[in-house]
Amino acid sequence: MSDVQQLKPKDFKSDQEVRWCPGCGDYSIINSVQATLAACGVPKENVVMVSGIGCSSRFPYYMDTYGLHGIHGRANAIATGVKVANPELDVWVITGDGDGLSIGGNHMIHSLRRNVNLKIILFNNEIYGLTKGQYSPTTPQGQKTKTSPFGSVDLRCREGQGPEGRGLPDQGRARGRSVGVERVQRLRGPCLRHEPAGQ
Secondary structure (H helix, E strand, C coil): CCCCCCCCHHHHECCCCCCCCCCCCHHHHHHHHHHHHHHHCCCHHHEEEEECCCCHHHHHHHECCEEEECCCCCHHHHHHHHHHHCCCCEEEEEEEHHHHHHHCHHHHHHHHHHCCCCEEEEECCCCECCCCCECCCCCCCCCCECCECCCCCCCCCCCCCCCCCCCCCCCCCCCCCCCCHHHHHCCHHHHHHCCCCCC
């Protein structure tokens, strides 16, 4: 008889009421992460979810793991500290396009550069969802928002052009849409098997 308990996705669900807008893709993402952790057999006590501010950053409350809800843009810095202090932990950064690429952009660059084996999930909805309409670093140029009524003048941060792009080592990334749990779960294999270079 094995001493290892096989966890199910429901074992990673907290007792907190999920408070995202109806139809939001965040539901698919959290369901996928819970299924992924269960499928990989990761003990709950070895998982830490770290977030900043925004809709995505409610994630730690909804997970029955260790979690920390930090301040705006600092999730990567906090997660780096957690991982360096205890390299055996499975540390996840949960962030959005505003939190992770705007105020947290510099921390994102340094966490990628430091290469400490964090799992970063960036919820990119191309707008600040929590503030209901402020444009973000990934908002398409020209898009009209509440804070850019004549259209966003900024060039948007896109794959290969932003913090994860030029000048940094490609440490492995996967990209998916939150449409359907099965699609997001296909990303789990490459992401979870990835080991940082030089480690």
